[in-house]
Amino acid sequence: MRELSIENLARVEGHGGISVTLDGKKVKSVTLDIHEGPRLIEQLVKGMTPADDLNVIPRICAICTLSHRYAAIRGLEKALGIKPPEKTQLTRDLMMLGENVESNSLHTYLLALPDFLGYPSAIAMLNDHGDDVKRALRLKKFGNHVMAVTSGRIVHGENPILGGFGKYPSRKALEEIKMKSHELVPDAARAVEIFASLDYPKYSEAEMTFMSVNAPGKKYGFAGDSILISNGKEVDAEDYKKLTNERVVSHSFAKRSLYQDKTFTVGAAARLINMGKRLDGQAADLFKEHYSDAWRKNPLYNNLAQAIEMTWSLEQMPDACDRITALEDPPIEQPTRTTGSGTGAVEAPRGVLYHHYEVKNGLIDVADIITPTAQNLDDIEKHLKLTAERMLAEDKQDEEVRLGLEMVARSYDPCISCATHLVTLKRV
Amino acid sequence: MHKLRDAPGDLEEGLSRQLEAIARGRMVYVLGLGNTDRADDGAGVIVAERLKKDFPSFSFSEHDGVEGTVLDISEKGGDAVVFFVDAANLNLAPGEIRVVRRERINDREITTHRVAVALMAAVLDKAGIDSAVICIQPRATEFRGAVSEPVTQAIRTVESALKSLLAKRNA
Numbered sequence: 001m002r003e004l005s006i007e008n009l010a011r012v013e014g015h016g017g018i019s020v021t022l023d024g025k026k027v028k029s030v031t032l033d034i035h036e037g038p039r040l041i042e043q044l045v046k047g048m049t050p051a052d053d054l055n056v057i058p059r060i061c062a063i064c065t066l067s068h069r070y071a072a073i074r075g076l077e078k079a080l081g082i083k084p085p086e087k088t089q090l091t092r093d094l095m096m097l098g099e100n101v102e103s104n105s106l107h108t109y110l111l112a113l114p115d116f117l118g119y120p121s122a123i124a125m126l127n128d129h130g131d132d133v134k135r136a137l138r139l140k141k142f143g144n145h146v147m148a149v150t151s152g153r154i155v156h157g158e159n160p161i162l163g164g165f166g167k168y169p170s171r172k173a174l175e176e177i178k179m180k181s182h183e184l185v186p187d188a189a190r191a192v193e194i195f196a197s198l199d200y201p202k203y204s205e206a207e208m209t210f211m212s213v214n215a216p217g218k219k220y221g222f223a224g225d226s227i228l229i230s231n232g233k234e235v236d237a238e239d240y241k242k243l244t245n246e247r248v249v250s251h252s253f254a255k256r257s258l259y260q261d262k263t264f265t266v267g268a269a270a271r272l273i274n275m276g277k278r279l280d281g282q283a284a285d286l287f288k289e290h291y292s293d294a295w296r297k298n299p300l301y302n303n304l305a306q307a308i309e310m311t312w313s314l315e316q317m318p319d320a321c322d323r324i325t326a327l328e329d330p331p332i333e334q335p336t337r338t339t340g341s342g343t344g345a346v347e348a349p350r351g352v353l354y355h356h357y358e359v360k361n362g363l364i365d366v367a368d369i370i371t372p373t374a375q376n377l378d379d380i381e382k383h384l385k386l387t388a389e390r391m392l393a394e395d396k397q398d399e400e401v402r403l404g405l406e407m408v409a410r411s412y413d414p415c416i417s418c419a420t421h422l423v424t425l426k427r428v
Numbered sequence: 429m430h431k432l433r434d435a436p437g438d439l440e441e442g443l444s445r446q447l448e449a450i451a452r453g454r455m456v457y458v459l460g461l462g463n464t465d466r467a468d469d470g471a472g473v474i475v476a477e478r479l480k481k482d483f484p485s486f487s488f489s490e491h492d493g494v495e496g497t498v499l500d501i502s503e504k505g506g507d508a509v510v511f512f513v514d515a516a517n518l519n520l521a522p523g524e525i526r527v528v529r530r531e532r533i534n535d536r537e538i539t540t541h542r543v544a545v546a547l548m549a550a551v552l553d554k555a556g557i558d559s560a561v562i563c564i565q566p567r568a569t570e571f572r573g574a575v576s577e578p579v580t581q582a583i584r585t586v587e588s589a590l591k592s593l594l595a596k597r598n599a
Contacts, residue, residue: 137496141499
């Protein structure tokens with residue numbers, strides 16, 4: 001028996017590893033080990049006011065900070081009977097577009113691409129692909145800028161609040177976003193060109209089920225009140241527990257999710273598979289050109305999906321800015337009740353994020369947060385096991401197997417800190 | 429005569445000498461890294477935010493967007509050095525300070541929260557800009573914790589040494 005391990009999986013957020021136990025060529029087990037300690041945030045916010053909760057909850061993650069804040073806002077607004085005005089909704093949409101560009105640019109260009117091009121890191125890519133590294137930095141900088149303009153700060157902005165925004169972005173700031181987003185579309189489209197030209201190893205292929213938030217109005221987007229499943233079903237977000245069925249495993253601080261006893265996938269590929277026909281502009285053309293049945297079997301296509309989605313996000317910004325500018329700043333909508341419950345579902349860059357709240361007499365009584373990575377963990381392990389089995393059957397060397405496993409895990413863009421919950425090959 | 433131990437002023441003097449030796453008459457930028465939600469982990473951000481009051485064009489922190497700041501500095505070019513300030517676990521006594529030159533910055537990338545320091549240093553190097561990391565050994569990094577006493581002292585020492593350097597080099 002021997003173990004092939006990747007003790008600290010690089011280029012993912014948080015601390016984790018992958019352990020594969022082998023008996024000859026047979027894979028006995030594959031575990032995605034989570035080394036991050038639990039932070040117990042759901043307990044920490046119990047007894048807080050909803051406003052205080054909003055200042056703690058985004059601290060779960062510094063990269064999808066706005067997704068966490070927005071999911072919490074949506075859940076709490078439902079619980080307290082708050083209906084956000086149109087300008088609030090549009091500004092929240094813009095904030096999510098910024099986060100999507102910020103996160104997808106970093107993951108595609110700097111975290112995933114080195115594997116495909118044969119470099120150990122983006123640093124090693126710098127000499128041969130310096131322009132692409134700079135594209136990534138430009139896109140990330142701009143995504144951060146949009147986040148700061150809408151939320152007040154690059155990380156953990158506190159401007160989005162229940163019922164509105166503390167302050168709406170100025171006309172000048174929106175004009176700048178409109179101009180710059182248009183300028184940066186070619187940088188995002190370049191990521192599509194690169195990821196569409198790559199060979200995707202088939203070792204991890206298997207039938208997959210995809211879940212994503214159903215954006216309202218038959219449009220593409222990052223928030224909604226129901227969940228689309230690639231089997232054709234649609235489920236109310238309030239029934240999220242029926243979709244996730246969380247359970248605890250011994251090797252991880254993160255809970256695991258199964259839908260109808262099977263693993264499922266959330267993320268950019270899930271969004272495009274379920275809602276890709278709703279895309280418009282150049283992103284729609286790129287999706288039509290590059291989508292294939294392989295997307296439904298191979299998690300590596302999530303990288304290409306992220307690149308297409310990043311293009312879409314930039315293309316949407318000018319219109320979003322115009323629509324926000326055209327509206328007067330509305331007053332902040334106030335709660336209509338102090339007791340109630342609600343589930344906020346948003347699409348973080350990594351996939352569906354749920355924040356469920358029960359509020360009693362103005363204080364948080366129950367908080368339940370289910371992150372995209374926690375939902376993806378079982379699916380990642382399934383595809384890691386297939387990859388290990390198939391690569392070993394072809395007598396691949398340990399180093400090749402390790403890289404193959406890391407590529408699969410990274411393609412999900414896992415956020416271990418969020419999941420609080422990466423390779424060890426053990427031979428028996 | 430041999431000194432039995434360093435006094436606080438000696439520490440700052442020693443750090444100032446090291447930083448001067450790296451800066452060698454060049455323009456100086458400070459970029460504070462870390463997470464102020466996690467006690468001592470926010471040391472770099474605290475240093476940079478304090479320096480920003482007197483040197484708003486030369487001191488930046490995680491709150492300003494690290495990648496964007498590095499990109500801006502690299503595109504400006506010129507004869508310059510960037511000092512990253514960050515809490516780093518070097519298995520030293522809490523509050524101890526070490527300066528790590530660009531060549532020795534570890535290139536492991538274990539986070540997506542932002543681009544690794546090594547990549548930022550490499551981007552700067554490509555633009556002809558030098559860099560180094562001023563590391564402060566943390567004691568406590570728990571969520572919503574207070575900055576520990578030895579790290580508070582180290583923050584003062586680093587802030588003071590960088591303040592003198594910025595005043596001299598960027599006048």
